[in-house]
Amino acid sequence: MKLLEYKSQELFYDYNIPSNKGLVIDSLEDLEDTLQDDEPVRGNDITAKIENYPVVVKAQVQTGGRGKAGGIQFAENAEEVKEISRNLLGSEIKGLEIKKLLVVDMIDVKKEWYLSVTLDRKSKTPLLIFSTEGGVDIEETAHQTPEKIAKIPINPMMGIKDYMIRYLVNYFNIDPKYLKPLYEIVKNLYTLFKEYDCLLTEINPLVIDGEGNLLAVDGKIDIDDNSLFRHDDILKFRDELTEDAKVIEAREYDFLYIPIRDEGNIGVISNGSGMIMSSIDLITKKGMEVSCALDLGGGATAERVKEAIKIVLENEDVELLLINIFGGITRCDEIARGLEMAADAVGDKKVIIRVEGTNKEAGLEIIHNMKDTVISVDSILEGVDALYEHFSG
Amino acid sequence: MKLLEYKSQELFYDYNIPSNKGLVIDSLEDLEDTLQDDEPVRGNDITAKIENYPVVVKAQVQTGGRGKAGGIQFAENAEEVKEISRNLLGSEIKGLEIKKLLVVDMIDVKKEWYLSVTLDRKSKTPLLIFSTEGGVDIEETAHQTPEKIAKIPINPMMGIKDYMIRYLVNYFNIDPKYLKPLYEIVKNLYTLFKEYDCLLTEINPLVIDGEGNLLAVDGKIDIDDNSLFRHDDILKFRDELTEDAKVIEAREYDFLYIPIRDEGNIGVISNGSGMIMSSIDLITKKGMEVSCALDLGGGATAERVKEAIKIVLENEDVELLLINIFGGITRCDEIARGLEMAADAVGDKKVIIRVEGTNKEAGLEIIHNMKDTVISVDSILEGVDALYEHFSG
């Protein structure tokens, strides 16, 4: 789960990582109150208010390139904050609704560094990444000038040691006075990484301001979804993320809904991540495009299968549906009955269905009694061929 | 450094290990105050007072077999506490002065278990030791009925896991209701072991009282001397330990003084632990007995050598002195001059001296000018022979 910037900044604050203070606005009414009372509206323990203008108003959406899209604006006074907020709140950037704004002090930026701790799947350890070329796309830097990025694997039983930072300071020719504050920030960032089960904790840029202080000016935190049971404080923020409504709806039924391509007109339902991927690969190889996919997981009942089909078919882009089931725990007859129950949602749309495994015969019997827009096939390759016949892309 | 019982109990308390409350008495005056005010005199943060009689008065000395030696007595009322305290305070058990008493509630003992965490040098890990046969000498139990003791090595990166305790509970057929409290105690004891750099944390007995509670009734904690720099709170208790005055005196000069045998009449001074042991071994093999030994460590100056010789020879039991030096950092001439400077302390006592290594010639020249009770030899074997000639044991 990728946190919004303001939530990342709050966690930085909790872990004694100096960040620029800010206040969060989620409605124009709150904004009025705030500006009048000179009191913060943040729903957390950081107190902040606008003390000095100009300030920066930042749209809280999970996408890169916010700045270019007008999501970061400067305000000279309270009127301008209101004006900008009116424009931004509720509007969209790259299809994502802006539900919250973060208003922060304008920082006198002298230098911009990059700092992150990420989970390195190759070495199976946390990886500390640092560069004095911050504030820009780090992947670009990594590609163009890899020597400007230092990567230090962290032994999970050892953690951050000060010699690592001494090394960085020498490598990048950094003024030694930053050794101690940088060490503290890295240590704290790593503690946050570990304690919050993070896949990524990133500060970009880590700024040196006019007074020579280090400040985390923008942050990204990605928390392992599988760990959320032990992070109630994070879990409750999930709904505020600007996610696809269908993803949220599917999650309520314990399904995984994955939007694939905006141009796609095929929906895929299957019972397992591998099959979903294989199905999409084969469809795409034939020159067709998948709009979305839904993973039933194991052992779905007819009732739940019905809901899954409805979720996919209510997507207006979906003209064709491929159901590809290899049943172990999942029973083919339950799948077939689920499709039966979803008849209204299906309407006249073509459904290609392939069932294999547990209770296949019983399933096929039900399917064969359906109207002829439901086409039964015996393998995924046959299924893709059948799709191609009806493809209108 | 082995803590006194009351200090161990205090650490147990700090680590949420239930122990029987007690108060510490170190003078009769304090005792009067305490009994009058109904207030505790403990110099620490545990508040305790005598609420119910009878109580147990326990002499705080670092030796086994206190009970048999009269160091543990029962009192029915305040008068008896005073009486016992008058008798015990300042008296000696096995040559150790009783400086403090611990007065604790009398516990209704239903069962006595044994629990410890120790550093196992063989496996280089902490070792959890548990037995339902507590309250007695665990070494005796280990010898007689080893099956009544469970030893569980603890992976230092893993710590205490609840399955270890489930295993113990089953192995010893313990009522499962003790699983959780025992787990908590073991976990806390291990945390204490780690955080205080312990070589041993032992609860013996761990008692089940009349109400079914687990209570640490007597405890031993041994803390790694080399770690004391990070345990100021412990270091300050070192002086209250009933140690040999010579050990303390020698420590002031950074020497290690080791009392060896009460019956011995030979003192040994050397510059290294290995040589000390070798010298004692060879002397003892010849049928002689060493009274005490002093390790100079490396690079002792003449001035410090003088002090070392004085410390050893001021021990009245010492009739003969062996100085055995293999000089690397230690210079033989400094040793010789130190001996010269200690002439008063030496008096007419025989000194066998062997110097080898750095500045040997200069050292020998000084030694050869000394009176003939100072006998120079060329090897440790010669030295032992020379000792034997003058031995009057």
Add this chain to the structure above:
Amino acid sequence: MSILVDENTRLIVQGITGREGKFHAEQMLEYGANVVAGVTPGKGGQEVLGVPVYDTVAEAVEKHDANATVLFVPPRFTKEGAFEAMDAGLKLVITIAEGVPVHDMLEVYHHSKKYGATVIGPNSFGVISPGKSKAGFMAHRIFSPGKVAVLSRSATNCYETVFMMSNRGIGQSTAIGIGGDMVPGSPFVEMLPLLEEDPETEAIVLIGEIGGSDEEIAAEYIKENVSKAVVALIAGKNAPKDTSMGHAGAIVAPDGTGSAENKEKVLKEAGAYIAESTEGIVDILEEIL
């Protein structure tokens, strides 16, 4: 004698009294697996399906000389369960659960290397040596004994492949669910030496997918050390970037790390046959065997 699991495997089922644990213990017993004991804390002394249950793995190991365990415990208890098993001396720990926190697996991974234990999974169907034994929840009816080993991050893609293999007369020596998580207990590369040595294995099917670098690491190893034929499939070529495809591990990083293209490229360079579909795997196998 097969790798990891065979007729000599004396298996413990951790979580045997749970719904899933009991169901699959029964399946395993039916298949002929030698399930010698179950473990559920607090349920020691009971019997399930005629199998004695203990409170701790250590007791089960002591009493039954067990040498492997399969964990049917919830994801949040998988770390503790795996530690308990390794601590009791077991050198093969098969974990099933989907949804184990990746930081937990980091600990399990590094501990297992230190102990010299092999951890399979999590988010895995387990291990089966067809006709001999199985430890996991795979639909064993589709498997058949033979000489092709299958390693797969995905259960369903493995089933598809094995189903067709068996239908077309190509049996399996051992099939191993590497698991779909970011940090598998045993990535492909750690299974390859066992298969290269295994006299019962003639060819290796490697079903990978997008995300991570484990296929690339395997490719390096294959290039230098594997003489047997390797047929590989990489699923997820057309998955969008930076989007998890269901398996926690099946995600291409924003910088492109973990893309199917690179995996296929290096595997091909290492001499592996690249299949375009599960059916394609079987076509290739038919050709080369």
Add this chain to the structure above:
Amino acid sequence: MSILVDENTRLIVQGITGREGKFHAEQMLEYGANVVAGVTPGKGGQEVLGVPVYDTVAEAVEKHDANATVLFVPPRFTKEGAFEAMDAGLKLVITIAEGVPVHDMLEVYHHSKKYGATVIGPNSFGVISPGKSKAGFMAHRIFSPGKVAVLSRSATNCYETVFMMSNRGIGQSTAIGIGGDMVPGSPFVEMLPLLEEDPETEAIVLIGEIGGSDEEIAAEYIKENVSKAVVALIAGKNAPKDTSMGHAGAIVAPDGTGSAENKEKVLKEAGAYIAESTEGIVDILEEIL
């Protein structure tokens, strides 16, 4: 080619700018050791004795391709220093300091095993391969090249022995200070395989002392795996129980564990010659060589 340290050793001195570090770096250089760099945090860029100083071990390793380090740092910084060295990729870490907390050494010990690094000491004189190189503070003048390896928990007993050996014409292949602490980075048993393999070593002197079980563990190994003659001395036979004899490790437990009697007994059973004194070691060597 000797074990651990020889003319190919490219040595770092951690703590080279300190009094001890500098003094012994000079001694090592005089003896011909190839000290390629020094490390002292905050002193990077300086030179000491013509040796460049770096802030971190990693820099020193990168710039000078160092392959070993000796730590002249205070006991409380030994853990951190050893970690830094291992983290920089060094596989030989020699620690000198007396007074390292034993819990620190537990961490270093277990980490070093995981990394496959050899840690010598602490509370050790270091390692010397006479005539080739040395890393430590031993009085090198008494050593002479030859074919007997010396392992010792005690510096002074080692010096005594080596002094007489050299005087009587018996040289040393390598002498290693195992160290006098409770948990040595490399107990005797870990050095024995190297010496058994070492073509330059014909016999092994093992100078143990009371406390712990490392001599017993060594005896087990000697019995099965060491073909070369082993001459052993155990110091501290007549030390009182439960009293530290100066070395933190030289202490017989109240239950008798660590007694000299048992160590001598099992070493004898393993085929080692038992000497009664340092001089006795040399007598035996003269006889058997």
